[in-house]
Amino acid sequence: MSDTFTFTVDGVEVAAEPGQTILEAAQNAGIYIPRLCHRDGLEPAGACRVCTVMVDGRPQTACNFPASEGVVVDNETDQLLELRRDIIDMLFVEGNHWCMFCEKSGDCELQALAYRFGIAAPSFPFQFPADRQADLSHPDIWIDRDRCILCGRCVRASRDLDGKHVFDFVDRGPAKRIAVNAEARLRDTDADVTDEALEVCPVGALMKKGTGFDVPVGRRTYDWEPIGSEIEKRQTQE
Amino acid sequence: MDESLEQAVSEICDQYNNDPTRLVDVARAVQARLGHVGNAAMDAIAGNLGIHRVEVESCVSFYSFLSTEPKGEVVIRLCDDIIDEMKGSSRVARAFRKELGIDFGETTPDGRISLEWTPCIGMCDQAPAALVNDVVLTWLSSDAARRIVRELREHMDPQKLVHSFGDGNNAHELVRAMVDNNIRKAGPVVLAPVTQGDALHKALSMSPAEVIREVKTARLRGRGGAGFPTGMKWDFTRGSDGDRKYVVCNADEGEPGTFKDRVILTERAELLFEGMVIAGYAVGAETGILYLRGEYAYLRAYLEHVLDDMREKGLLGKGICGRQPFDFDIRIQMGAGSYVCGEETALLSSCEGKRGDPKTRPPFPAQKGYLAQPTVVNNVETLCCAARIFEKGSGWFAEIGPHGSPGTKLLSISGDCSKPGVYELPMGVSLADVLDLCGARDPKAVQIGGASGRMVGEDDFERSVSYDDLATGGALMVFSHKRDILKPVRKFMEFFVEESCGYCTPCRVGNKLLLQCLERIMAGKGVPEDIEYLERLSENIVTASRCGLGQTSPNPIRTSLKSFRVAYEDMVQEPEGALRPSFDLGAALAEAEKIAGRGSTILNE
Known part of the structure; x- marks a missing residue:
């Protein structure tokens, strides 16, 4: 495209096209900006705040902030690394995450990010919420709200990719939770095991039944390389 | 079905x-x-x-005035803000509990009356106060609480609980409220008398571009606290492409301790609506929305009446002031109990019939606001100032107050002072003068700008109320030396935890963690590193939060740590043994002991 422009991420010049977000442009250049609520192909939400970068010294979420000519973006500063670590920590203590018993372990983006950030144990006090209801009603799908991080990927995927509206958030603040398009049970919605919404959950909150251990531990997405390395490889190959 | x-x-x-x-x-x-x-x-x-x-x-499920569960026919909502607490709301609460035989959050067994707490209802100058359905009851006491319950049981009609009316339009037949205006100082801009139509006629004799230039010349800045230049905002909106444009007035006055918009809505609604029409003319909008907080529902019928009256006089509706082709009308959008809806993009979400989640910026409301169309969102007081600028001239306005902060500012003053109420003072007035005026008693701290503002101590009393120094939406709470400074801080943090929309992680989780740490310190179980923890966590919440709520919610802690650090230091101590004082070993082992069916040997050592 003729009106391509450039900006910098941690001093590295990055090319971008009008309409691209900072995250997209950086990613195309082999720079990984950690993210959790964002996933390629979904409308960005800016909800988890893990992708917070400094744009000309001001905090912005890279997933939904438009790239523009000549801006100076800081990505891996001590301040931002600490900030992201804190956010990841918050998500861990907010829910009930037991990686060692979780069938998503190794494929879980929250867990993978924690490893990437060297988090062995959260620095915030565990909240151990006791009010998070699981939903096992659907024959093929189950919801484990203990593990939900309220990223909203399933909400957007169901709405925008599946053309349904199976999920949405109810209540607010710390009580906010994912709900289904029925009085209570997922089985009373039009959710289907082939829905894209099921593919996008970054954690083990929205799962297909009976497939949890199809891929053995040791051959899972993040078992050998940290999350983000698939993006960073693009840089080294060039 | x-x-x-x-x-x-x-x-x-x-x-x-x-x-x-x-x-x-x-x-x-x-x-x-x-x-x-x-x-x-x-x-x-x-x-x-x-x-x-x-x-x-x-x-x-987002709005606290809406309920998915059955509630009583009448809901008593007692205001739980810090000022009400200082004025005795806990005694009132006890009387309600006892007389109704239920606790807060419950409904009487006959299903008739529910009892709830609610955050600031904008009556701090006449606290303790409560809402009974839409009816406001002020100056409550335990006697009044008992009387209210007994009367309600007889007639179940909240309006009948009002036995005398407040001053001014509070006594209007469409308001009939016991609310007092408590206007202690009327200034020349907002609270001066109004000749209806004057401002509007003058503005409409100019071209829209001239109108915007006039507002810019007056150097008017937003009165909500952020201080964005109003003329520039109108200009951006005028210049944005859209099928339709909108003017939205933010009357969701939810900042704890703020009540000046309530007084403007009661006494200067005509001026406000003229300001909206002028804004509409300037930006090219045909529709205005007044977003009225749910707590002020008692003013709605009166405000509708003012709008009707303006339509009859040709000041609103089709062909305003006989000059065509300018059409502009205003509708009132009721809020439903949510503080975050005072954030302009959350307010727009709410106007669109959604939960009050703030919107992603950019685009800004001036580009894509209400229904994705260019929208001006202005504060009640700002629009009044704008109207008055056309009546009296931009030069007249710009000469009031310091250069960077022209005009007057309405202050809502409450707490430990003898004359709580609304004061319209020139911008630039010193805090010390304000404290003098309101009869502050032995002031130790002032919370300026409400919960999201800052707590200042005596060292700051010579500072001034202006955009260049202490910028504020206008709430001032006075705390005397006999008050525990940490109590309001805790109250404000409880408020933010309750009012966070929950969209982003730092605000949803971080504020709760801040509150827990503060509670630990106040319980005498804090350690010195807890203070650093509060500072670091606060900074990260401010940096990473998505909207103004999260970006300011740690302010009570940050600013009180700055002004009253010793209050924290006095409460923390180095742990004596290996365990932190906040760690309760007995509680931690209780469940295991229960399962094992025997006592812990560690505990018994």
Whole structure:
């Protein structure tokens, strides 16, 4: 495209096209900006705040902030690394995450990010919420709200990719939770095991039944390389 | 399914043309008719409006004045802000509990009366106060609480609880409220007398571009606290492409300790609406929306009457002031109990019939606001100033106050002072002078700008109220030397935890963690590193939060740590043994002991 422009991420010049977000442009250049609520192909939400970068010294979420000519973006500063670590920590203590018993372990983006950030144990006090209801009603799908991080990927995927509206958030603040398009049970919605919404959950909150251990531990997405390395490889190959 | 429910919901949805963007109004009306918005009602609403049921639930469950569970016919909501607490709300609460035989959050067994706490209802100058359905009751005492319950049991009519009316329009037949204006100082800009139509006629004799230039010349800045230049905002909106443009007035005065908009709405509604019409003319809008906080529902009938009156006089509606082709009309959008809706983009979400989640910026409201069209969002006081600028001239306005902060500022003053109420003072006035004026008693701290503002101590009393120094939306709470400084801080943090929309992680989780640490310190179980923890966590919440709520919610802690650090230091101590004082070993082992069926040997050592 003729009106391509450039900006910098941690001093590295990055090319971008009008309409691209900072995250997209950086990613195309082999720079990984950690993210959790964002996933390629979904409308960005800016909800988890893990992708917070400094744009000309001001905090912005890279997933939904438009790239523009000549801006100076800081990505891996001590301040931002600490900030992201804190956010990841918050998500861990907010829910009930037991990686060692979780069938998503190794494929879980929250867990993978924690490893990437060297988090062995959260620095915030565990909240151990006791009010998070699981939903096992659907024959093929189950919801484990203990593990939900309220990223909203399933909400957007169901709405925008599946053309349904199976999920949405109810209540607010710390009580906010994912709900289904029925009085209570997922089985009373039009959710289907082939829905894209099921593919996008970054954690083990929205799962297909009976497939949890199809891929053995040791051959899972993040078992050998940290999350983000698939993006960073693009840089080294060039 | 219940046919009468179906029928009722269908009628209500019809009233709003089955328009899903009016979901908040629909839900309010359904609740008014049926007492709550239950499962069957949510299904019916979704069916009528052609949206998904979970969208209805998402919205209804967001607002604290809407309920998916049955509630009493009458709901008593006692204000739980810090000023009410200082003025004795706990005694009132006890009397309500005892007289009703229920606790807060409960409904009497006969299903008639519910009792709840609610955050600031904008009556700090006449606290303790409560809402009984839409009716405001002020200056409460334990005697009054008992009387209220007894009277309610007889007639169940909240309006009959009002035995005398307040001053000014509070006594208007469409208001009939016991609320007092408490105007202690009327200034020349907002609270001076109004000749209806004067400002509007003058503004409409100019071209829209001239109108914007006049506002810029006056150097008017937003009165909500952020201080964005109003003329520039109007200019951006005028210059943005859109099929339609909108003017939205933010009357969701939810900042704890703020009540000046309530007084403007009661006494200067004409001026405000003229300001909206002028803004509409300037930016090229045909529709204005007044977003009125749910707590001020008692003013709605009166405000509708003012609008009707303006339509009759040709000051609103088609062909305003006889000059064509300018058409502009205003509708009132009721809020439903949510502080974050005072954030301009959350307010727009709410106007669109959604939960009050703030929107992603960019785009800004001036580019894509209400229904993705260019929208001006201005504070009540700002629009009044704008109107007055056309009546008296931009030069006249710009000469009041310092250069960077022209005009007056309305202050809502409450707390430990002998003359709480509304003061219209020139910008630039010193805090010390304000404290003098309001009869502050032995002031130790002032919370300026409400919960999201800052707590300042004596060292700052010589500073001034202006955009260049202590910028504020206008709330001032005075705390005397006999007060524990940490109590208001805790109250404000509880408030933010309750009012966070929950969209982003730092605000949803971080504020709760801040509150827990503060509670630990106040319980005498804090350690010195807890202070650093508060500082670091606060900074990260401010940096990473998505909207103004999270970006300011740690302010009570940050600013009190700056002004009153010793209050924290006095409460923390180095742990004596290996365990932190906040760690309760007995509690931690209790469940294991229960399962094992025997006592812990560690504990017994």
